[in-house]
Amino acid sequence: MMPEFVIPLIQNYSIMYYNKTTTTNRISQLFLFISVLFISGFLITGCHDDDDVPEQEPPIPDYTIIVKDIQNIPEDFVFDRVEVKVTGVDWSVIETLTFPYENGQIIMDLPTVFSSEVLQKVDRRGGDMSGYWTGTSNDGDALVATLGDFFVFNADKKVGRIAISNWTGRGSSAGKATLVSYQFADRPFSLTGSDKSYNYSDCSFVRGWNMFANINPASENGTGKVLRTTVVPESTLFWRLAESYVYN
Numbered sequence: 001m002m003p004e005f006v007i008p009l010i011q012n013y014s015i016m017y018y019n020k021t022t023t024t025n026r027i028s029q030l031f032l033f034i035s036v037l038f039i040s041g042f043l044i045t046g047c048h049d050d051d052d053v054p055e056q057e058p059p060i061p062d063y064t065i066i067v068k069d070i071q072n073i074p075e076d077f078v079f080d081r082v083e084v085k086v087t088g089v090d091w092s093v094i095e096t097l098t099f100p101y102e103n104g105q106i107i108m109d110l111p112t113v114f115s116s117e118v119l120q121k122v123d124r125r126g127g128d129m130s131g132y133w134t135g136t137s138n139d140g141d142a143l144v145a146t147l148g149d150f151f152v153f154n155a156d157k158k159v160g161r162i163a164i165s166n167w168t169g170r171g172s173s174a175g176k177a178t179l180v181s182y183q184f185a186d187r188p189f190s191l192t193g194s195d196k197s198y199n200y201s202d203c204s205f206v207r208g209w210n211m212f213a214n215i216n217p218a219s220e221n222g223t224g225k226v227l228r229t230t231v232v233p234e235s236t237l238f239w240r241l242a243e244s245y246v247y248n
Contacts, residue, residue, distance in 0.1 A: 060112040063209035065182070067150075068105035070162060071240040072169070079152035079159050082106050086184075087120065088145045090130045094118040101152070110147075110182070110209055119143035119186060132183075135191035135200035135228065142189040142205075147182040152241075163242040166233060172220060177233060179214040191228070199225040 067082070081100050088094035099108045122142040124131035132144050150162045167176035183205065191203040203212070213232045217224025 057207075060208040062112065063110045065108040065110065066105060067108070067162065067164075067239050069239065071238055073241050074244070077160070077241065077244060077246060079154045082108070082150050082152050082162065084108075084150050085148040086111075086145050087148055088114070088118045089120050091120070093148075094145065110184075112184075112208060114145055114184065114186070116143055116186065119145055119184075122185075122189060123191070133191055133200075134195045134198060135193045135203065137189045137191055139187060139189040141187075143186045144205075145184040159244065159246050160241055161243040162239055164237050164239050166236040166238065169240060169242060173216050174220045175216060175218040177213040177215050177237070180211060180232060180237060181213075182209055182211055184209050194225060197226055198228050200228050202229045202231040204230055 079101055081098055083096060083098050085093045086095040086097065094114070095111065097108065097110070099106050120143060121128060121131040122137040122140065122144055123133045123135060125136065125140055132146065151158055152160050152162055164180045165177050167173050167178050185205040185207055187207050189205050191200040191205075193200055198214070205212075210230055211232050211234070212228065212230045215227040215229065217226070
């Protein structure tokens with residue numbers, strides 16, 4: 001038989017072991033609880049920090065114009081580059097771009113970064129003639145820059161002008177895109193309305209560079225207005241020598 005004094009000792013030891021185990025478990029549970037709270041707080045803080053950061057606009061995509069197969073060039077007509085001015089605020093020239101004519105083509109990589117201070121007001125609302133368009137934009141805060149004429153040079157001499165359209169420059173221009181040009185927009189916008197000469201329809205610009213056209217009425221009876229639109233018949237367009245300043 002086990003001595004009687006041993007039993008209380010064993011009972012006391014069991015109680016002490018139980019208390020130690022219970023305390024350890026409680027400490028472990030408390031540590032786990034604190035850890036979960038810490039991680040949760042970190043995640044919540046991180047989410048709030050992300051919410052406070054303004055969303056970054058994606059970069060404006062690159063835009064390249066490739067000029068080749070230029071029509072109407074005489075055999076003795078020589079040029080080595082094209083020069084085009086970019087107009088902006090108050091119709092001023094904000095940049096002059098020069099691209100070489102090599103291997104029968106011109107590759108124009110257009111700039112895609114402009115400060116808002118040099119860009120032009122989108123329209124002429126309120127009679128402000130410093131705005132570009134006579135139509136009305138759905139966003140009056142939009143700003144634009146526009147490519148001018150494409151002049152060609154031979155050394156230091158301006159020898160002509162090239163243009164892109166689906167009109168040869170001869171014969172009837174009815175229904176033809178007589179003027180096609182390029183405009184940069186700092187944000188998307190659309191144009192509506194009309195004036196004495198132009199009607200705006202399907203004229204929506206994206207952020208970055210855009211092609212737009214002036215399309216003559218289908219008839220030549222003088223009753224229609226020129227259509228201004230960004231729905232350009234690209235498959236029918238070609239480059240041609242629109243003017244020559246070289247005379248034999």
